[in-house]
Amino acid sequence: MSRVKFFATLRDITGVREINVEGVKNIKELLEILYSRYGERFRKEMERKNMILVNGRNVLDLQGYETKIEEEDEISIFPPVGGG
Amino acid sequence: MENYFYSLDILYHARGEFMYGYWGKILRVNLSTGKISIEEFEEEFVKKWLGTRGFAIHYLLKEMDPKIDAFSEENKLIFSTGALTGTVAPTGGRYMVITKSPLTGFIAMANSGGFFGAELKMAGWDMIIVEGKSEKPVYLRIEDEKVELRDATHVWGKRVSETEKILRKEFGDKHVQIASIGPAGENLVRFSAIMNNGHRAAARGGVGAVMGSKKLKAIVVRGHKRIEVIDRKKFISVMREKTEILKNDPVAGQGLPAYGTAILVNIINQNGLYPTMNFRYGQFKYAEEQSGEAMSKKYLKRNKPCYACPIGCGRVNEMDTIGETEGPEYESTWALGANLGINDLASIIEANHMCDDFGLDTISTGGTLATAMELYDRGFLKQEDLGDAPPFRWGNTEVLHYYIPRIARREGFGSILAEGGYRLAEKYGCLDCFMGVKKQELPAYDPRGAEGHGLGYATDNRGGDHIKAYLISPEILGYPFKMDPHDISDEKVKMLILFQDLTAVIDAAGMCVFTTFGLGGDDYRDLLNAAFGYNFTTEEWLKVGERIWNAERLFNLKAGLNPEKDDTLPKRLTDEPMPEGPNKGHVVRLKEMLPRYYALRGWNPDGTIPEEKIKELGLEEYL
Numbered sequence: 001m002s003r004v005k006f007f008a009t010l011r012d013i014t015g016v017r018e019i020n021v022e023g024v025k026n027i028k029e030l031l032e033i034l035y036s037r038y039g040e041r042f043r044k045e046m047e048r049k050n051m052i053l054v055n056g057r058n059v060l061d062l063q064g065y066e067t068k069i070e071e072e073d074e075i076s077i078f079p080p081v082g083g084g
Numbered sequence: 085m086e087n088y089f090y091s092l093d094i095l096y097h098a099r100g101e102f103m104y105g106y107w108g109k110i111l112r113v114n115l116s117t118g119k120i121s122i123e124e125f126e127e128e129f130v131k132k133w134l135g136t137r138g139f140a141i142h143y144l145l146k147e148m149d150p151k152i153d154a155f156s157e158e159n160k161l162i163f164s165t166g167a168l169t170g171t172v173a174p175t176g177g178r179y180m181v182i183t184k185s186p187l188t189g190f191i192a193m194a195n196s197g198g199f200f201g202a203e204l205k206m207a208g209w210d211m212i213i214v215e216g217k218s219e220k221p222v223y224l225r226i227e228d229e230k231v232e233l234r235d236a237t238h239v240w241g242k243r244v245s246e247t248e249k250i251l252r253k254e255f256g257d258k259h260v261q262i263a264s265i266g267p268a269g270e271n272l273v274r275f276s277a278i279m280n281n282g283h284r285a286a287a288r289g290g291v292g293a294v295m296g297s298k299k300l301k302a303i304v305v306r307g308h309k310r311i312e313v314i315d316r317k318k319f320i321s322v323m324r325e326k327t328e329i330l331k332n333d334p335v336a337g338q339g340l341p342a343y344g345t346a347i348l349v350n351i352i353n354q355n356g357l358y359p360t361m362n363f364r365y366g367q368f369k370y371a372e373e374q375s376g377e378a379m380s381k382k383y384l385k386r387n388k389p390c391y392a393c394p395i396g397c398g399r400v401n402e403m404d405t406i407g408e409t410e411g412p413e414y415e416s417t418w419a420l421g422a423n424l425g426i427n428d429l430a431s432i433i434e435a436n437h438m439c440d441d442f443g444l445d446t447i448s449t450g451g452t453l454a455t456a457m458e459l460y461d462r463g464f465l466k467q468e469d470l471g472d473a474p475p476f477r478w479g480n481t482e483v484l485h486y487y488i489p490r491i492a493r494r495e496g497f498g499s500i501l502a503e504g505g506y507r508l509a510e511k512y513g514c515l516d517c518f519m520g521v522k523k524q525e526l527p528a529y530d531p532r533g534a535e536g537h538g539l540g541y542a543t544d545n546r547g548g549d550h551i552k553a554y555l556i557s558p559e560i561l562g563y564p565f566k567m568d569p570h571d572i573s574d575e576k577v578k579m580l581i582l583f584q585d586l587t588a589v590i591d592a593a594g595m596c597v598f599t600t601f602g603l604g605g606d607d608y609r610d611l612l613n614a615a616f617g618y619n620f621t622t623e624e625w626l627k628v629g630e631r632i633w634n635a636e637r638l639f640n641l642k643a644g645l646n647p648e649k650d651d652t653l654p655k656r657l658t659d660e661p662m663p664e665g666p667n668k669g670h671v672v673r674l675k676e677m678l679p680r681y682y683a684l685r686g687w688n689p690d691g692t693i694p695e696e697k698i699k700e701l702g703l704e705e706y707l
Binding site for chain 1: 334335336338339340342343344345346347348350351354355356376377397414415550551554556557560561562563566568569597598601665666667
């Protein structure tokens with residue numbers, strides 16, 4: 001089982017901070033599941049820019065949306081964010 | 085008027101025929117003699133130095149021996165506006181305070197938002213050079229051309245909020261803008277800030293202490309002039325275009341307004357570089373409880389933008405204990421929270437409020453307390469050294485409430501803390517317990533999780549600092565594009581140099597660095613060219629940034645900077661691998677990056693600036 005954590009405005013859409021998923025192959029597949037579960041608003045929030053981490057590592061530094069998800073992995077999903 | 089000391093009435097406020105964006109006017113205030121005079125500058129000066137840091141470094145190099153003691157009469161304290169300060173350019177309201185730092189011994193250049201900078205420009209002044217020392221407390225009162233030094237005995241010792249209240253009432257105009265110091269600056273706390281609009285701070289490097297050493301309590305300003313640009317119609321159209329970009333940008337237009345800078349708490353923590361307990365760890369298990377999300381839900385009352393800002397990241401929070409306050413920003417939340425092992429958000433907000441009101445830099449206050457906690461934990465600092473005062477145990481919120489006022493007033497052990505983390509660590513025999521660069525406490529990113537940012541810390545002209553080259557942007561946040569945080573190739577080093585030079589341009593333009601989430605080099609070029617009527621390329625503006633960076637480096641070298649000893653990081657970050665989390669096993673490979681940084685900067689292998697570079701940048705006159 002993998003844990004998926006939501007942050008910032010995504011929480012307003014999902015209504016929860018985290019969910020568990022099982023048997024999801026990669027990030028691409030996970031996003032499809034999330035899009036169908038949380039609808040257009042979630043997709044829109046994610047499409048322009050986002051940050052997806054697998055165990056704290058940005059998928060852009062791994063294999064992008066092809067990055068594999070293993071059992072016990074923790075996935076953190078942020079909408080576009082910045083600060084300083 | 086019995087408070088009336090010296091005054092200057094300028095009947096005719098001339099404007100050079102060619103001068104746009106600026107008035108070409110500098111106010112020079114000598115506090116030793118009480119003399120106030122006006123100087124002018126010409127357009128060539130703007131083309132060479134652009135504004136704020138650029139203007140100031142010219143005067144510091146020309147008029148002052150960088151070796152002098154920061155608290156001596158010879159030190160100059162410069163308040164400078166930027167090229168677009170006071171115009172309608174998005175975020176064009178910023179000013180900077182530049183001086184020799186009593187904390188680092190090198191250049192201090194602190195930047196602040198709010199409304200003070202724009203008001204100063206609207207009063208007809210581009211820059212104020214404060215020199216000498218007053219015998220008794222004074223404040224500078226500016227109402228357009230009318231400039232006076234007045235007695236400030238009645239506000240000396242008062243906190244920032246009260247000082248602002250009294251001086252505003254005295255002025256009799258609610259629109260007056262005030263930059264002042266609190267008790268911390270008066271008592272020469274080496275990391276004290278200059279505050280405006282209650283909670284906006286020119287915070288770092290101890291600029292408030294220099295103001296205190298000169299017995300200048302405040303600058304009170306009211307202006308009624310409109311800053312002209314060469315082609316108002318064109319400028320407004322460029323301004324609208326850039327404002328639109330910012331409004332549509334997902335970070336500048338949505339993320340920052342919704343959650344403020346504290347949105348970073350969860351991001352940086354999840355990425356494993358949220359410094360915890362004096363940089364021992366890179367993740368704090370209570371981060372969620374002090375996150376931007378939690379803060380907005382519990383305490384947010386409304387947003388509060390600075391002058392001409394379409395972003396509006398400022399937060400007004402409300403608590404039962406202290407009523408309305410502003411902040412804390414991400415950095416302050418961390419410095420007064422996770423870095424001390426403290427998880428209670430209410431205490432963090434109260435501590436931030438206290439720092440603002442006493443006029444303390446939150447980052448260095450937190451960093452100094454973290455040094456004390458490490459010293460205490462490792463037995464260098466003992467309870468007998470503290471007497472009845474609270475122990476420096478990780479997570480002890482009492483430390484915040486007890487020590488912050490005592491640091492500002494230099495009472496008891498607070499007086500030792502007031503010297504900053506480096507001097508504290510030195511006194512108790514553990515320099516490795518201090519997490520800072522060039523004697524200034526580090527901000528809220530463990531560079532073992534962003535190595536380019538670590539090179540930025542090591543080479544920053546003002547010491548441990550994140551805002552003069554925010555490599556977190558590409559390394560973590562993915563702006564303008566994503567770079568691997570553990571890539572240390574030449575591309576990364578070049579990116580740092582570009583960020584350093586571009587930030588100098590943005591600072592000198594009087595704009596906020598948060599605009600970089602939406603705008604790029606060409607956008608700043610467009611705004612500046614539209615204001616001045618120049619045809620500079622982006623590269624030419626970046627050359628101005630490079631000139632500023634090199635001139636500041638020159639100041640530091642003349643002040644005694646030893647690159648081998650000073651362009652460095654605490655041992656923990658270069659020698660001790662991150663113990664856990666996503667960056668487990670990583671250190672900052674500074675030794676591999678630094679020689680390439682010097683080479684790509686066009687510097688000598690020993691970190692000094694060669695003659696050719698000095699010539700190329702037109703800095704010969706400052707040698």
